[in-house]
Amino acid sequence: MPVSVNEKDYDVCIVGGGIAGAILAKTLVNAGKSVIVLEAGNGVTPSDDVNGADLDIQRDQRKYQGYLDSYYRAAAKVPNAPYPNLKVAPSPDVLDIADTPSTKGYFVQMGPSPFGSDYARTPGGTTMHWLGTCLRMLPNDFRMKSEYGVAVDWPISYEDLKPYYEMAEFEIGVSATVEHLKYPNTDKTTFFGDYVYPMNEIPTSYLDKRIQEALGSRMVKVSDGKGGTTDVAVYVTPTPQGRNSSPNPNYKMGPVRWDAKHGKLKLDRSDSRFKPVGATWDAYTGQRCEGNASCVPICPVQAKYNALKTIRSVARNEDGTLNSKFTILYRTVVSKVLVQDKADANGDRPVIGITYKRYRGDGTSEKILEVGEYTIKARRYVLAAHAVENAKILLASKIANTSGQVGRNLMDHVTLLTWGLKDEPVYPFRGPGSTSNIPVFRDGDFRREHSGFILPFDNWGWSWPVFSPGSDLDVALEEQVFGQELKSRLEKHLTRQVLFHCECEQLPEQENRVTIDDRYKDDFGNYRPVIHYQISDYLKKAFVAGKQISDQLFEDAGIEDRSTYSSTDACYFEYGKKGFFYRGAGHLVGTHRMGCSPKDSVVSKQQRTWDHSNLYLVGCGNMATLGTSNPTLTMAALTFWAAENILNDLKEVK
Amino acid sequence: MLEDYYLCVMENIGNLDPERLWSIAATLDRLKKLGNEAALAREIRHLLFSDADIQPISKNIIRLWYTGTWRMKPNDSFSSVVVSPEAYQEGLIWKLAHAHPPGAKQPGFGSWAEQPR
Amino acid sequence: MMIRRQLLLASKPQISPKHRVKDLDQLRQLLQSALKLELTTIPPYLCALYSIKEGSNPEAVQAIVSVAMEEMLHMALAANVLNAIGGTPIVNEKEFVPSYPQNVKTLNMTIPLERFCKDSIDTFIEIERPDDEVHSQPCAGCCHFDDAKSIAQFYDLIKCGLTDLSENGTKNIFDGDPERQIGPEQYYGSGGVITHVSDLTTAITAIDEIIGQGEGIPHSIWAGSGPTTGRADYLEVAHFYRFLEIRKERRYSGHETVPPANGKYPLPTGEKMHVSWGDVYPMRKNPKMADLPSGSEVLKKSIAFNRAYTDLLNTLNLAMNGKPDLIMKSVGIMYELKYQAIELMRIPMPGCKDETVGPSFEFLG
16 A cells, blocks of 8 residues: 655644544644644544534534434443444444453453443544543642652642643533532642632532432541541532533633743633533534433533534634634544654654554445555644553554553553432432532542542432343343332332442552554554553452442431442452452543653653654543542643643744 | 334244234233223233243333333343334333433433422 | 614614603513513424424424524513513413414414424514514504514614613613523523613613624624625524525525515525425324313323423513522423423324324413
């Protein structure tokens, strides 16, 4: 196959059109740079797409309605159910999780434990099916080594990242009310200052309120990190969310502007009220969350943020014309980053191009319609393809790996589910997936002993652990219950289902890693991720602690524990004579971490690879540790920070 | 909707003679008209839940009403298919939960903060 | 409803002194009538909207949704002005609630409840038609919308009344409780802007929003800044023209000249547009509960719908009378109404093969 060179002149070439790629592209384009985004997924426009994103509103809407239709038709409504699984760029699927070793699905799972999460290779990336939880990391999350003697410290602090958190919250459109938020070991004055979120808090669910009332002020015992225990008070706090609510009239910021003189990105002051961003096909759709209760995997009205919104806003100028500085290529799968053979005088081996293959059609057919293989050049290159995909591309290119850390330190929130029946109806299966959480166990001295964890209340009954309500019907049918009895039984059961989950922080471990292997390639000739993964005792101890706490809370709140962990589950383990299964949270982090030294990290704190001066990485792969917050907001903040660094870097380019 | 259900049943009853289903329906209908609830329940158990050929169909028809799905292999919960988007959305189970089918019939901003109407 | 903008922009409303609003009571009555006028159009839009089968006719769905949302905004704005001048909006009394077919003298037409079809789109075109006539003087003592000859005239009267009675803003007639105002916290989902009314300026802003000055350019096809590169879907085609597109099954190319000299509006000349007139539930025109067999399940469903409708109007009434936060609750009832209406759309009319029942929008008191 001849390789053609795309000769157009770009300042920056970005691989991946998810939230990181979209935010980066938007920030750079708004600062006057020309940007091209290479997206593996299948775009909206069926013809080719030289310039402009999903710009035909009617087609855009039809495509999204197609996702929704796939969701309705899917028997197992898992996170990737609405989105096409492409032959040419496959996505992992939680339905493929099996005993290891396993080659079922896209991942090759070497074990010993199965990795439990997925992501979506589609325009907009995994924000298409994320829940939208937008928690910031806590200050101590950035200094786990110095505070608790485990893992590593970040090269940057909470204070460093704070202004970029505000930019991310503007772009995503986060709803929360600062006065209602409470976190452990956190001084609110320094954590938030006089900040307010763009939109008021999403109302917490009826279920949240009933449980919160029933809990009252409860003390529970946790490890003191020195072999003993200590009592802590339990409290509940609403969860900041990237979904539309009523704008806060006191929010006076936006949009993000590049101040070239000072080399800084800034959130402008604004006198106008924050405008919630609606659906990509109709600005007035999705102005508020409408309670579809299907955020994962799809918000039918796009009241929940997804990266298509950012892509649309950069693709079009305010007057509706196409933005000539922005190009996105769909159906474009990157296979390799090319670097200079020999190091220059500074020991640098800059990137000289990126190789990609294009395909025609929707990418799902058995017969692959390859268009050709190309190489593209730009002044700066950024991989924004996802933690696993970035690592895969780097490994395939044999670059950026002086530290040997590429692909290592794969992390996720290893999640304990506990479920029960409340003594009164609390009416789950309504509202966003989760609207409140117990933040108490996110930070404390116990982190010397076991993982910190956040404990959200779930609003969707037992759908996660046992596929309710379908399974409730099945159980009743097995017992030959029918007619009125069936109705009463289901009503009684379904209105009382409660689910808690503990998302436990996984620490960076060298052997939890993504690798590649010539034996395992996808149908387009690219590597499949080969995953080695295990659950450490540090995590298992958190499961034991989490279950004990959950038991106490259930007892106080009048919830009869109905959790059962089948030993036949692929994710089953035993610890301290107790059996559990774990679930992934979809929070894939750490595969090309940032650090202070090229010896033990892939990127510097500027998010630039140590090995190649014109190659940056963005996305959750840069995170040195995971903390107890869903990582997207932090990753989005880091992306603004990366954009600022790239803009300063480009200043020297004439 | 009714047509979706009917076609789904007819397509998936395999070699079973539909006449058997009609005759069971007629029997149960007669009992219902007589108003003897106990006898009706007994016969439902006997005719619909005891026979090995009929039982999976009975359960699947109930699944159709409640969740809009049909299980292709009686003992494999992952073999379910959704009959149609409408059948999913009209599933009775969501009414019993005082909720709505996720992704459809949304109740509006903030509704989840209150008890259902 | 869209009023030709230039009428109101070009000059101050020209209403002779003897026809002007005499006192606050009269002004309040006019605003109460405005509420009714706006409400009257909503159920017909909703009937057409809910009769369209899931997934079909996306352009029509979007056009009708946005018009209906705007009418709701207009109701909220009229209530804000009325509340600002110390009035008491009423939307839940038998005489107030429209009964279909409803005659609307101001529009010189009778509005039915019917499915999405060529007739209903014709009705919507008439409702949305830019009001071009140079209006005659209103009759003496005119203080009811039925007496006004056009919508423009009707809202002119209100604007004059506001200006006169406040003596150009120097006299404070805006002493209503600000807590009764509906604000952007409560209202969302359309192109318009809800205005907190507290003085003459904000009152005029609110009325201008209702009559279409707040949005786009009613006498041009393009509601945005105008076409930039030929036909761009990005730009919103104003409602009247959007309905013409649907009716003629053809898009505007963006090159049509508007407005032509003789007062006729240009028909679309662009590419053909697919309209599925058949993908519609055939609801009976102007259905009534009385059409349904007594004791039937379907009558129960119809009654349940009308109870929800009544509940909605009762809730809105409370919301407009000091509890604006109840708008959130009323939105929930609106969704519920929608699902009940669609259910009624699907149920065959007893004893009639070709029709389904449909929602009757009858107030149960």
